[in-house]
Each structure stands twice: as C-alpha cells, then as structure tokens.
Amino acid sequence: MERFSLLLLEPGEIYFEDYAAIYTLPVPENQDCEGWHIKFEDGYLRGRLKVCSKSLVFDPRDLRAPIIKFPFRAMETIVEGQATSSHPAIGNGDGKMVEVRTNLTVEMLEGGVLQPYTFCRKSHTHVFQLVYCGVDSVLPQACQLHRAATLPPNDQNTMIQAIIRSRQSRQKFDRTLLGDLAETEVLETKAFQVTPLVTNPGTILLTTSTLYFQPHNNVEKHPVIRIGLPEVRQVIKRRYLLRQVGLEVYCREHCMVKHLLLIFKECSQRDQVHDLLMAQEKLSTEDLKQDNATYQWQARAISNYDYLCYLNSQADRSENDLTQYPVFPWVLADYVSETLDLEDPGTYRDLSKPVGALNTERLSRLKERCKDMPEPRFLYGSHYSTPGFVLFYLVRLYPQYMLCLQNGRFDHPDRMFNSLQETWCNVTTNPSDFKELIPEFYNLNGSHHFLTNTLNINFGTRQNGKPVGDVELPPWASDSKSMIQVMRDALESEYVSANLHHWIDLIFGYKQRGEEAEKADNLFYHLCYEGAVDLAAVTDLNERLALEVQITEFGQVPKQIFSRPHQPRARCLGLYHSAQFSSSVQEDENGELARQSADSLWGHLRELQELAEGCVHKDTVLGVTFTSNSLQVVSVGQDSLAKVLSLPTLEQVRSVRVGTMAVSQCQHLPATQTILLASWDNNVYRYSMEYGQVSCVLQAHSDAVSCLKWCRDMLVTGSWDCTVRVWKLEETQASERGGHVSASESVVCEMDHDAPVTCLDLHPAGSLLATGTQDGSVSLWLLPTPDLQHHLTCHSDTVSGLAWNSREGEESRLLTAGRDGCLTIFDPNLGTTVCIHKTNHIIRCVAWEGRLVAAGVEAGDLILFDMGTGQELSRLHAHIGAVTCLAVSPDQQHLVTGGMDKRVKLWGLQL
Template identity: 45%
Template sequence: MAFGGEGSDQQKERFSLLLLDPGEIYFEDFGVFYYTHGLTEEEAIRRKTRGRIKMCSKSVVFDPQDVMLPMLKFPLRSCTAIEKWQGPVTSRINATGNVILIESSQVYQMKEGNIVAPYVFKKKKEKYLFSLNFVMIEDVLPQMQQLLRASTLTAADQNSMIAAIVQSRQARVPFNTSWLETLYEKIVVEMVGDKIDPLVVNPGRIMITSSRLYFQPFNNIDPYPVLKIKLSDIKRIVKRRFLLRQVGVEIFCSEDGLKSDLFLTLKEQELRDQLYDSIVTQPDVALAETGQENATLRWQSGVMSNFDYLMYLNNMADRSFNDLTQYPVFPWVVADYTSANLDLSRPETYRDLSKPIGALNPERLHRTLERYHDMPDPKFMYGSHYSTPGYVVYYLVRVAPEYMLCLQNGRFDQPDRMFLSIKETWNNVLTGASDVKELIPEFYQTSGQFLVNAQHLKLGTRQDGTKAEDVELPPWAADHDDFVQKCREALESDYVSSRLHEWIDLIFGYKQRGEASENAYNVFYHLTYEGAVDLDSITDPNERLSLEAQIMEFGQTPKQLFHGPHPQRFQQSPGTKDSVLMGSGGQSESLRTNATDSSTRVPMMKSCHLAALWEGREGLKPVYEHKLHKDTVTAVRLAPSGKTIFSVSQDSLMKMYSLEEQRQQRSISISNMALSSCQVMADSKTLIIGSWDNNVYVYSVEYGHILDTVLAHDDAVSCIQYRDGLLVSASWDSTVKLWESKIGGGAKKQQLQLSAELDHDSGVVCACMDAGNTRVASGTEDGTLYIWSVESQYVLSRHPLHTGSIHAVSFSPEGQRVLTCGADHYLRVLDVTTGTEVCAKDLEEPLR
C-alpha cells in the first residue's frame, strides 16, 4: 500500500533521492557536457554527452539526457580531486575555462537503459570532464570542493560540516510568496523542516497561512515547486516520533486514509509542537474524532474489522508508511503453508497469537533464554526486531526495488536470502537464529502484486540454479490475489478475533515492557524502545551518530498504547486454545527429540594422547594474576611486542595491561554492550574488537580513539580473526562474513570492505582461518563444524561433531587438521582432507 499506485506520480526524470545514501541531501544541478578524458579532442567532442550534474552532500551524480546511457555517481569519499581543468590553451573544450575535472577511484553506473537493476561498480582511478553550460565555474566549484573536504573527515564531523553548509544555504533561500494562492492569506508561521518519505529526507521551507499549508523544497527534485494543502481538507494531524525523537507531524486529508499526504519533521520538539498548534488552532481546520476508547469499543462490538483496528493502533503508535523504521506491523496469522486446502475451522491452521515470534519454537526459545540469563544489563532476548527497514524492503523488493538498492548500497540481497517462498519464510522465522520478523499490511489488503516480479527484475540465481522470480505460494493459494484474500479471511476469522487481543498486548500493550514482557519472552534490544535514550542530551557527535545508525538498523518498538490487558473481542470457545498449544508443543517436542537422536550419533574414541596433558593440569601454577574486569572476560590477547596484554569483557570495556610495569595502563568503554572478541595487529598499535551490538570496532592504541565502526551483522558479533588483510567475523545471525582490509597503525579512518557472506543453519559461535587464508572453519550453536573455501565461498564439508554448541575451533599450523571443543565436554580433532575424526576425548568439563 505504501508503494502501490505510485508509478503514475513519479517524476519523469530518472534521478531520485533513492539513488543517494539514506538521508543524503541533494542541493542543485547544472547543465553540462560530459567529455571522455584521454581521447583526442576531436574524438572527445564527437562523443560528448549532454546532461545534468547533481551536487549532493556525499556524492556527485551525472544524469545523461539520453536515458539509454547509465547515470554516473561519484562518491566524494572516492574522489581524489575536484578542480578546474587546465586544458591546452588552444582547446575548444576549455574555450570558456568552465570545465570541471573529477578524478575518482570508483564510480557507480546506475539505471542504464532506464532499467532498475543493481549498480555496476567501476573501481579504477580515472578522470572525468564536465563543461558547465549556463553557469560560471566560480559558482559551482567552491561548493563541490567544500563538500569534498567534508568527505575526508570522520562520519560525525562530516555530518556536522554538511549540516553547517545546509543551514547556510537554507538561510539564503526565502519562501517564494508568489506561490501563495491568494493575496488575502495571512501568514501565521514560517519555519524550516524536512519532508519525510521512505528512506528519503528532503529539506524545505514550511509556511502556514490562514487558509493553507505550504512546503517549498530547497531543491528541484519534486515535480512541483511548492506543495499546497488546504487547511479545510485536513482531517487528521498526528504528532510523530522520528528516530526515537518527538519531532514529527503527519497530515492526512482523508479520514480513513492509510497513506498520509505529508510527513514533516522539525529540528526540535518545541518547533514541532509550535507547528502542530499553528495548524489545529486555525478556524478552517476541522479534525475527525479519533478517540482510542471509541475505536476499541467499535472493534469489540464488530463495527470495525480486525485489519482496520490494527491499522488504527499502528497509526496511534507512531507507525507510518512514510518511515521504514516505523512501518505498520501486522501478525503472522496462518501457520499452515503445506496443505492443499486452507481449513480456517481447524485451530492447527493458526499461529499462537499469545506468543511473540521468537517464542513459538520451544527449542529456539530455550537457547535464547540461556543466552539471556548470561547477559549483562541491559539484557535482551532478541538481537533483531520484528519490524525493521530491511524487513519491509525484503517483502516489497518486487514493487519497490530501488528501496532495497538504496538500503544495500546498490545491490540486491543474495538470491538465497531474498523473499522467495511463503513457506520458507515462515519456517525461517520459526527456526532461524535471529529471524523474528512479523508481517506488513500488504499481506492482508492488496492485490498481491508485491509477490510478483512484474518488472522482470534481475534478482539473481539461487545455489540450486533456479532464478529468483515470483514468490512461491502455498498449495492452497490459486494465485497471488487469492493468497492475500485468504490471509485476510484468516485475519478476520472468529478464531483470530477472539485471540487478537493477546498479540496486541505484546506489540502495543502491557506485555511490551517490564516484568510482563520478560514473562512473555518479549524483550528486545533496549534502543528499540521509546524513551530508552535521549539523543538531544548526547553531546559527542560520534556517539550520537552511532546511536542513530543503530536505531535505523534495529527498528523501533511501537509506542505503548495500553498499560493493562487489552479487552477481548468475542467470548473464547472453551478448550480451543489449549488444543492449539498442545498441538504446537507436541510438534516442537518431536523436532527436539529428532535433533537429539541425530546429534548423539558421534563416534566415541578412547585413545587420545591429550589425556595425560589434561590430567596433569593440576600441576599448572599461575605466574601473574590480576583482576581487571567486573564481568566475564571474553578475550585476552598478548601484543606481538610481548610487553602488553589486551583484554575485553562483557562489561563493555577494553583493558590494556603492561607486563613490564605490572599495572593497568588503559580502560576504554568501546560499546554500550558486551565485547565478545579482540585481535591485535602486528604493529601492536591497532585493535579490532567485536561486540554484542552487532558492530566491529577498529581502535588505535597510539591515538587513543576508535578509528572506525562497521555495522557488521544483524545480531551479536561472536568471534573475529584477522590475518594478512582478511578479517573473518562470525555472528549469532547465522553468518560468517569475510572483509578485505589494510588495517595498520595511524589515525586515518580505516575501511572494511565486505567480500563474502557465508550462511549457516544456526548461530555461529566461533570461526578460524588457516595459515594461508584459503579456508575458514566455523562452529555453530547446533554443534556443526563447517569448512569453507575462501576463494569460491562455498562450503567444502560439514560435520555434526558435537551435541550442543561448539565453543572454539582452530586449524593446526599446517592446516591439515581442525580442533574443536564445546559444551558436550569433548575435544575433537578432524582430518580436513578425509573428513575422518582422528581424536575424541571427553574431558568431563565444558571446554571453551
């Protein structure tokens, strides 16, 4: 619904703000000719291309007039020079001296042939010439060079400099009063704000008059120079959160409309409240009644449908189609995606609405609770959320592909990770290590076009050789339209109507927070909750930027609407609920038994030369003993110099201890959450640290601050290893990622470039590279050892070695054997070439 029917309203030109980074500002454009550098002048003139060059806060984009040619995007961080071209004196290209030279090591090619497709990344240092047609170079070049200088700063400093540039430019652009509809309008208030669309923030000037609301963008991206809304047309106006701050206001001109006409944000809550009051106090404004008690009563009595009531609650809880971090959330209702016919009279057809997604599978819940109880405060059960921008575009990629390309830096997700099957998606939210996503409204009130690849997008090929096309439907659905219709019938069924209040308690009600949420297994990461952090009170720009990025990534829990149990709609039939819970539990118990039976089929070997070494451990005597941390120490590393020990802990601190001076030299708070792993570089001056907040940090010992923060995973980073320019990171999100890097000493910002993602069937606890960086071994929560090829990025072999989690894995020095140990007390040695287990020893204690 958010993206349906928008094609007719989209502007004709190819360029849109979705081609920029989320939140990036587009300033203005200029008519140019593009000349290919390196050709003879005659050839360059013959092949010149007319178009417009777009100046943006973090990039420069060239949009050719010929739509068959690709647009060129130059990220400013990849540009080594933007300057006036000093061509030959006799050059016809440079006759007016109005030519800009851009030298860049990377360019993105986008929308060639006006077709939405993944970007083509051209990584080669080249020069590009643009001659300005109707403006002097002195009016353009200084602004581009200022933005180029900003791109060399840290992310926080770059944003601060851009904000200053934006504020300066905005101050010079007054509201054009010639756009006022009549001469008799009285100006009530004028201020600067942002218009919010999914993944897009566009600044402009807001004006309220006695009869209209006006929004004038500071750029020419919209098809209209000024947006006008009659005050008499406004039916609803709602105060909104944006990135957990009370700074938004959303305006609806239809009483029952789902998509608003305008979503605006201001810099401060006081300005937002001033704008809101200026609108609602005007005589022409007559708002519709939206009392929460009245809506609940209408739903209880059957006047309002389940769908409409859920949409109403989403709206009241700050969920908006314009904000992907707060997109409306709907429940999975149907649990049967295998039957030929959908029988809505069977309780087994439905999902248990009294439990959050993460608690539907008892086996997964058990593992979640074990991890939860071992965590330091603030604890959380689920590292991911039930509604995030990534999940929304996951469902809607076929009707809104540019949103996924925007979120994922010009790429579609890997084909095997895309939304390909209803059944597979449901199975994954039941069993996936970190997948607890719910649904979106499109599953219950659309034509189902979001399930069809009508645009013939090139979504890639799966590992089994099949192309990613339409979403595979369950057998009971005749087509995509029939699927949505039957989902809606299930949502409106008596069974769901009598239990929907239980799901409302979890998402919008009293089980959302506090002890009730813990008892309901409904605890998410603390930054997802309203009021968890006051961004306005944070003065450190780096910390604030990091928190904003986490809020964007993790999603946001809806505003809490009810502080007691929500009333039930209809009287529940006796015994029905119990039969559903017993059926669900029986199935899970069977799965657990099968998993246990399978995992116990491990060869038991008595002979092992490590036995004597282990039995003699009592003879080991400590040389030094120092208590540095307040919580579990998760990694200890000796610097290559042999003079310093680094340690990280679940208390979120990194400690530096001098062996020479026998004292602690440094204690640094790296993250707001537990630290899981640490690596020391060969120069002893740089650390790489993994954290439960999903980030990998690069820390400079020499300069005493964090050089780079990379959002590496969708759940906690459990393990990292670095060698010779290759970083391996493992996570509870069931993946291992390989990153290319040249990390060393110095104060320059470090970069990690993702090169591969290796998928597993359960959370990954540990990973290790061999000495030649040719293979990666990884151990998972379900006791399986994986061996991967770094070159091909395919799994070479997999071995169910342990019962319970594998805690550690290591290659032997020559790389021919892999050692593992785990929760089942066993130490095992596996021959990599033959897959033979050459040693297994029960050491009678959990090994880490």
C-alpha cells in the first residue's frame, strides 16, 4: 500500500524526487517518541528518501514504521558521512552516507493508521545510506534547500521559489510516454495540477488526439495522465486565488481520471491552452450554456440541486479546490422537531437574507461594529465558505485533509461537527460563524459517511466525556441516509423553488457586491472579492505569498454570474415533474390553469395522433389557421385558393380563388365571419364566409406579402420588399362587404429591414412586435411608435418562425426558429438569450406554449420538442415533403399542419 502523499507536506511544498535508501535507526533513549523502534531488532529500515522543498521525508517499506519527516528549518547539519562501527555500511555501497542532525522529526501514519502526527523534539543524528546512487546525487540539493531554510522568511521564500523555477524549467515531456509516436504535437507547456490542498507541478503536452499531463515527480499512480480528446466531456475556465488562471477538464466515464484541474502562471497561457484544445477536431464537448441551464431550471426541467451545482461550476467553484468548494444554502430552520412539515413555510430559513442577517440582534451588533471601522468596511469577518469550513463538515470522510490543513492535528473535540442542531444554532447566533452548507448535505448519490465515523478515527473526547463519533442527527432523521433524503426533499420543495432565486442573488448575483450587497447586509472582507487585489501586479514574492494565504483563509466570494435580479422559477403546473411528463394536476391557487394545461394537447404531446387529412389544394399549402371558435380550419396555398374545412373530418365547406398568385397566410378575425388573406400579389384580401366573397382590403406592399397578424384593430403585414407595416383598421372596416381601404388613410407606421421579411408575431398585449428576416435576424419593435427595442442576429439562415409564449401570468418570452435548425428563446425586455437548442432539422414552422414546441420540418415530420430538457419528445411523420405551416386551435385541443404534398392534416388526442 502506498502511504506517502503530498498531503503529508506543508501547504505549497514541492516534492522533487526520491531515492532508495536504508535508514539506520537512532538508539532510543525512552519510549516517548521512539517506541516503534523496538519492533526492528536489526536497527535498519529500507524505504525511499524523498527530497522536498522544505523537508526530507523517509517513507519506509515496512508499514509498521511511520513515515518520518525531517524539516529543513529544524536541521542543525546535513553532511556526508562515512561508515563506522556504529553505522556500518549495508550491502555493496561505497560506505558514504547522508547524516542529518536535527532537533525535530514528524512521525506520520504509523502502522498505516490515520491519527495526529507525533512531533519528536529531541536532537538526534539520522543516517541514510543510498542504495543505487552516490551521496552526490542528494547532498548538494539538500544542502542548498537547508541553506534556504536558515534565511529570514522573505529571503527563504525567494530562494526556494528560484530553486523550484530552475528545476521546472529543465523538465521536458518524456516522448516515450506518448500513446502513439506518430501523434502530431500541438503545444507543450508547464502547469500545476490542483487537488484538495495540493498543487503539483508538471508538463502539459497537447496533441491532435490526446491531452497529457506528466508530473515532475513520481507521486502519482501513473507516470503520465493521458486523456484522449474524444473522452473529454467539458472544458471550463477556472479562477484560482481570485485570478483567471485555471482550466478544468471533465472526462467521460471510462477515462483514466474523472477530472483534471490545471493552474497556469498567467491568464494568457491558460487561454492559449484552452483555445488550442477547443480547436481540435477530435474534441466533442457537452458544454451547457448558462442561458439554457437557467431556463431549464425556471421551466422545472432540472432540479434545484442540479442548478445549484451548475451555478457553482460557472462561478469557478470546484471540488478539487477547497478554497473554492461548491456552496449550498441552509434551507431548513428546524432541527429540533420530531417530524417536519415541508409544506409549512415556518420550517424554512429565509432565503432572501444571508446567514449573518438571519438573527436581527446579532446583525444589529455587527452593524454597530462596522460603523467604527476604517475603510474598506465589512460586516462579516469570516466567510460562508473556506477550506476550514468545508473540512469541518467532511473531516470524518477525509481526515487526512484536516491533518494537512492543521499541521498534523485535528480540531478541538468540542469545536468539531458534532451535531447538526448545534451547528445551526451556532451559525445563527455566534458573532463570527456564518458558514453555509456543502453539496454533500443534499446529494442522494453521494456518500452519507461524512456524517458517520466509519473509519473509527480517534478524534478525541469532548468536555461532556463523550468521544467524537457520528454526527448527532435531528430528531426527524432516523439515520444519515434519511437525513439527506429529507434535506433534499426540502431543497426541492415548493417553498424553496419559489424563493431560491433570492439566495442566488446574494451568492452569485447582483447582491453579491457593491451597493446592493450593503443594502442586503451581505458585505464581507474586501480580499474575498475578485478584483480587490491584482496578484499578478505584486512583484514582491513574499507580499504575494502573504496575500495568497489571506485570500485562502478569508474565503472567496464566487465569481459573479448575474448582474440583474435572477428570475424566479416557474409556477408548478403539474406537467413537467419528469421527462415522462406526468400530467398530474396540482391543486393550489393555480389549479384551474393547471387543469387547463393538463387537458390540452400540450399536456399529452406523446399521445398526439393524426385524426383526419384532406388533399384540398392543387399545390403546396402555405398557411393554415383555426377559426376563433375552434370549429373550422382555413387553409391557403400556392394554387391561389383559400379553403374552409370543417372539424373533425376536414371536409371542405368553402373554396374560393384569391387574386392571381399564391396566398401565403391567413387569419380569422375573432367573433366575425371574416378571414384576412396575404397574397404574393402584394395585397391583403378579406374573405367573407357569410357571403362567400373576396375583396381587396389593402394594396399593402411593393412585393409579396409574406406574413400578417391581426390583434385588437391592428393589422401588421410583412413583405419581401423588406418592410413591415402596421395598419389601424376598425373591425367593422376590415370586415365590411366591399370597398378598398387606402394605405395612406390606414397605415400607422412602417419599419425597414435589411432583408425580406419572412415571419412576424405580435404579442397578445399588442405592444411588442417581433419580425424575422431572410438573413437570420430578429427585430423587436415597440408599437405604435415604432421604436426598435432590440436587433438580434440569432440564426445563420432564414428565420422561419416566431412565437410569443401563451401561458398567462408568466413573463413574456419570444421563441424564434430558423432553417439552421436552432430554436432560441429571448427575453424581450433585456434582449438577451434565455435558451438555445440546436436541432438536426431544417425548421419551417413552429407553435409554442411556453416550454413545449411543435415544429414542422423540411423532411416532412412533425417534431415535438421540450425546450426545458433540450430533448426531442417524439417525431410524427406528417407529410411527403416539407411541413410548411401549422397552427394550434384556440381551445388547444387540435393542431393542424399543411405541407408540400398539398395535404392538410388534423392532429389531436384520440377520444
């Protein structure tokens, strides 16, 4: 078993190399520090002598003996010795030895047991005989490091760093470790691998097929970490000690490592590696865009837990870096009751306040102290996440980390994580304790052993006489597994779902820093914030090291992700609790809306079936719509015909020729017998179903009218002449039996575009107009001014569909679809992307209810797509040739499609 690890060294210490050696045991004077010596009657131990930047370490082969560290700072002398009668030569060596006189040794892991280190503070001479090499291989370097340790701290750090840089600059990647000698090399550079509490130097080699990391020592299990580019799942830029110099690579299941966190000297070096890595053809990552994840959470497609994990990753929090470990909120506030009512808001902590502001009396005292401070002021002198706080929770799972962090000792037994109730009480009352939780409290697939002392570590005895054992759980938890299950249920509860965005604002959002942080009582020590100090500009090495220690110990605020208030999660309508789309109905104040959604075709998309079809046109069908009472369908086509079809059989009721060219779109005026028709002959017509007559209502454009929309006495038309016009028409005027309305009398405004207009949609409120063009751009206009609110370049090909969300009570969102296969959701107020998904289809038309999309595609299929999960729910073969148009009935019970095969089809739920 390999016992030695970098965790046995001091923080920041570098392990260089090791040598086979024989250690001559000093003669024990008593049994205090050297009692294990008597187990070895011959007085010798075989093992490895490791040279590190601040110590020599002897790692014996026999597990009964401890690993022994000899700090250079405690050494009196380190010289070459010669075999004598008291220290005879062993084996075939030349008799030369390394003699170390020191007044301190640190004994670790005796018998392979994790326990506090033993510090022996007695002066002894320790003798090592090297087996396969001479003393000259070790002594010069060890003497140089010893001299550095005798200097004042500032000079010592400078000298050690110079030695480290000199050694690393001579390191080159060993080409014999290549998987294929024919690989094409892209880049070779230096970096540090970061694991909890450890940074280990090495060389990176990037080829066209593989990413390699070769450590500059033999501490790793493998001589080189080899990651095939097809095995790379994600590549994320990371922050380290408040500097953008990190790069984390996440790997797929069968890779040598799960992830690799690398730290570079400069940001430019990190960016070069990132860009070259991302440019390789064999790389196929699964990077999730921030906008998509936020929308998925709001749409309830992912859990609160998964979203918080994602936000932590985006904010440069990594489980590989204890200084920036993922942070999760305290959610429950009740750790004393026998049972919990997760429907009771009183069970929960106020997520709109930081931990330090939950107790008003304590907050008042902190504010008084803050007033008397010099600038920069702060409310909280300790952070909500530091390495010490993380290990406070995880010491039972990773005791070796605590021994490393606290110089070989565990914390005082009464200060350890002994009880969840005590910890909650402390963070809400103690004037210097404001820590939040970590993901392990909510991870159902993680280890619950962080709550139990399964390793039987002796952590000491508390003042009440009880040894530190398992964590004392709340009365409502029967065991550690059930406690995590309850915590997770609480995290996913409706109360937390409705309020979690407030906590996100505090930790990752606009209340994280500055004036808003002060208003929210969320102000920490200034070195906690990115940008508070530029470490790269600090030229004095010792000042820089001191700042790094301060940053580590004070904790680091996550990278700010959001600069505006985070949107709350969507109301639970009972439709989207899983990928299977359970259609159970939640009975609450939104129960009626939930029932309506569950009863509509949107609530049963997987059950959609073809109900009827009709071949009613002589050429491609270009537009379909329902009458406002959902009893009839109107279709128009390239054959210049408009058809009225009855439901549910699609039998033809009326047929009329409109002009001399194709009819591109149609819309029924609510509560009338009038249909408006857009034509390629530049005109807009009206068709009276009552009288069976067609008349020209507008000579609208100088080229084909491609789209139209009627809303509240306002008609909007788009054309291939690159313009959109808004017309003010009284409903009686638009539906009168005869007469032509002149453009000069009725046009309200005109909007110019740089390309032919292909589609448009008017917000139900009538104030926001979205237009899409042939060059892939979308414009948002505020009517009736018209003011251009946003111009968005969102598609690389024609915009083929636009749709406003139709759910009542939810914030306005716009869906755009393009022939490039992209489905995108925009926030019309900010002009920002909310979500984008790339499908593998050329999209021709869409309908949208706020999350679920029905899309007609070039291949003739009707695609049913979930914008929340980014998954295709089902695909129905609808037409031979492209699906050119579709519409959903006002009662949301039916969907109609038209295609290049001249057919119209009705879809719905089979009764």
